[in-house]
Amino acid sequence: MESASQSRQADKAKPLISIKDIAKEAGVSICTVSLVLNNKDRNRVSKAVAQRVRETAQSMGYKPNSVARTLRTSRSYALGFITDEIATTPHAGRVLVGAQEAARKLGYILLTVNTGNDRELENQEIAALRQYRVDGFLYAMMYHRVVKIPAELEGSPTVVVDGEDENRKIPSIYPDDEMAGYDATNRLIQAGCKRIVYYGSSITIIAQGERFAGYRRALADAGIPFDEQLVVNVEEATNAASEAGRVFDEIKPDGIFCFNDVRATFIYEAARERSVGIGTDVSVISIDNQPLITDVLKPALTTLELPHYEMGFEAVHQLVAMIDDGAATESLARSEDSIRRSENGPMTPLRCRIIERDSIVS
């Protein structure tokens, strides 16, 4: 006999009951219990017995032991959530919330791990996750970028969140920044703006290129000629303030599409200094919907929200689809002429939602 009371606080908890206990109580074998509780009893167990087993399990408060099940079946219903760094922005943590919610609904649980962009740590954590026999991996980035999937993940179901696999092979969920740029610019055009500044980023991340492309497409669709002079790319820490001033002093636009909310604050500041009325004299729109900023700016900033929650949610859905039906997903990812997903292959850009407030002239 093994030590009956390991010195742990947990021992005070009520004892966990197993299918063996139920079998004894219901007067059947454990395999009958297993069959019934897994709903595999059709044509195998009499209705009466099945009913009795279910009631017994219910009344005894039976909860299956996931660990034992995992050992036996090699399916853990656990997903590894790997992130470089969570919560740099208030919204980034929402991808974890979305992922967690989807996982719960699908009967999965999330094991989360931060790596802080340290490749060695990342490998170490992936190994740890494997020891726990996770069924698949979410590889979540802090912001939309091209990612190199760690070789350690090879062969395991994986989906990239807020990033794009460099080879466009691994399913990737990310914000549709081109569409966001289009929608933002188009919103300004709908408000009657003719001379729209793109107040962008001089750092060349994906979002910058895509949003700018969306800006140009919206202009083109509206028949407004593109003017290089209206593009002002800035860096937050250096020239954002001076360039914002130049926007008003030299360019004098009727609409401004800001790369993000932080940049919008520079536009607000410059407008205030010049007594230009945002929402009255000039329309402003941006992207991010950072609560701390939108709370404070007046007039309230109209902006697009990145689909963080949705990315997490969708990623888990796709991952579980791969796990539950690997063969189908595999062939899907391989065939170029697949019917579903034909356009983007395994890539899933998600649209951003516009949050209407008061910074656009109506």
Place this chain on the structure above:
Amino acid sequence: MESASQSRQADKAKPLISIKDIAKEAGVSICTVSLVLNNKDRNRVSKAVAQRVRETAQSMGYKPNSVARTLRTSRSYALGFITDEIATTPHAGRVLVGAQEAARKLGYILLTVNTGNDRELENQEIAALRQYRVDGFLYAMMYHRVVKIPAELEGSPTVVVDGEDENRKIPSIYPDDEMAGYDATNRLIQAGCKRIVYYGSSITIIAQGERFAGYRRALADAGIPFDEQLVVNVEEATNAASEAGRVFDEIKPDGIFCFNDVRATFIYEAARERSVGIGTDVSVISIDNQPLITDVLKPALTTLELPHYEMGFEAVHQLVAMIDDGAATESLARSEDSIRRSENGPMTPLRCRIIERDSIVS
């Protein structure tokens, strides 16, 4: 024989090797392998054999199967991280990062779960976590408050993060808001301020009472009489702006201690409207260190940072101490005259760090 190839992408991965494989390769029994790999081989296995086993394990790239170990030992080295809602502020997610880092260092892994303050969901998730046989629970709140521990957690090692157990029985880690109020006020006093406004919160959360208490203590320590007129408690959404104006128009202080960074923005705004120079005419300090705010405010705001990372880190440390040595921790928690922790019992307030910037007159 069971189906050799379940249709899962994971099957492409290299096969997992077990102690059985090592035993065969090294020509010993599996129990010898187990003993050696768990470092329980002293006086039980010859050095030569032990060495051979280790080398074999190494060369075969053996990783123990946590699931099998858990089933056998009832110890999962997994912790349940329960949170009401992650990432409302950029910093809140840092508690998860801190917890995760501590967990990794101690050989544990985190299963995270969000409940969105839904009590029923919470119970459901706790049950799920139990099915995975977590060794203990972190019960993390979004902000410092008194918490009622769910009955479902009873009997399991648990520590509260960013909250205080209402019964002061369950170990709780939270920011030392009284000390933060003291440190902030004292910083102003050190800068020569004599007439210090407390620009606080009219919502009575813990932090408000504590920071105000710290404010009064710092005043008392410095021999500055407390003046009720200098206390201005506001609500962000309603009277913050008008009251900030009143601070300058009627009270005319030389120092202002703001409850948080968001409130500081109202003070900045009011000062600007009146051409009062922050950092030159009046000193301002606050609490939160919200990057999005401190990035934008000029002059840069001196503020105290809440120890989010540290709370997560410390909580995991205490939880693991309970798990590894339950008996000791139990007696500790019960004895009123314990030597360690005598002062606060199971409560651990953590000090906030001051981030010096340019809003205090030097």
Place this chain on the structure above:
DNA sequence: CTGAAAGCGCTTACAG
């Protein structure tokens, strides 16, 4: 110093 055996809780062919 080393190995055979039991068992953690479950699932799954297989035999009846």
Place this chain on the structure above:
DNA sequence: CTGAAAGCGCTTACAG
């Protein structure tokens, strides 16, 4: 329709 048995990978008394 139901049960006995094997086995997932590990640990741990126990016997030698």
